[in-house]
């Protein structure tokens with residue numbers, strides 16, 4: 001048997017997604033909420049989790065939890081689908097929307113999993129560079145839409161890794177030109193104070209994605225999708241029956257019960273972000289970009305691999321994005337708590353240009 005002959009070339013040639021092991025480091029690489037759940041809420045959650053019958057399958061389809069999300073967002077339950085992280089929902093979209101119209105179009109740079117998942121599910125991917133302000137280049141995207149007729153266009157707003165919001169006018173221009181579905185991924189919208197969810201009333205080819213991962217519950221892997229019920233009904237045929245495990249279901253309900261506590265943390269993180277941005281601006285050899293998310297994108301005047309290694313040696317992990325031509329010597333740092341941000345800035349300032 002020759003493995004190479006069994007595996008799609010597009011998969012065989014990949015190096016694979018690598019998430020660094022935390023190993024006790026200060027984690028500022030994955031855009032998580034730095035605050036863990038404190039007592040007495042922690043105890044309450046553990047008690048609820050302790051009552052789960054682990055010998056039983058989870059509730060399939062989870063109408064009750066979908067209903068709660070539907071209520072929260074003011075939509076019908078049939079417009080909601082839950083996923084094992086929004087990564088799974090991206091995968092479900094890429095597996096399902098492959099009819100006569102197919103293929104995926106993305107602006108770049110953007111969230112790396114759109115491309116990885118699209119390729120791994122057998123889709124062709126078209127990449128269109130963002131403009132110099134990291135906003136959508138509508139003319140270039142429209143040109144590729146006309147050539148390629150993609151079934152899915154993924155737009156992350158705020159965009160990762162650049163941190164900016166795309167302009168509403170440009171997003172709508174793309175929705176109007178799209179022959180298929182536009183997925184507006186609002187994973188970071190809570191940090192930006194802007195959601196375009198109300199556009200659902202106007203466009204039946206628009207699907208929203210969101211996740212609890214950035215809001216304080218990354219470990220439970222709970223993403224959700226909101227949109228046209230006819231599209232959701234098709235996606236639901238592809239969803240695996242028990243995709244949300246019982247422990248995650250309890251934790252997601254717990255999140256909704258205590259949403260106000262998590263919201264306070266979001267406000268705190270947005271304040272810390274602005275503080276961290278000011279700190280980065282003080283470093284002469286860094287160009288930091290304004291952010292509406294819970295992370296900051298910055299480029300360095302010299303080799304970011306060296307800077308990354310130095311930070312790792314100091315026990316801090318950030319995301320090293322260094323990849324010319326789009327992101328030469330670029331990095332992304334997740335907003336941490338006050339102490340983490342200070343430790344990071346101090347370590348960064350201690351790096352000297354050679």
Ligand SMILES: Cc1ncc(COP(=O)(O)O)c(C=O)c1O
Nearest residue numbers: 085086087111160187211213223
């Ligand atoms: C834009 C964007 N969408 C989706 C995700 C994935 O979220 P989840 O943890 O729900 O799979 C991320 C994670 O980094 C992201 O940056």
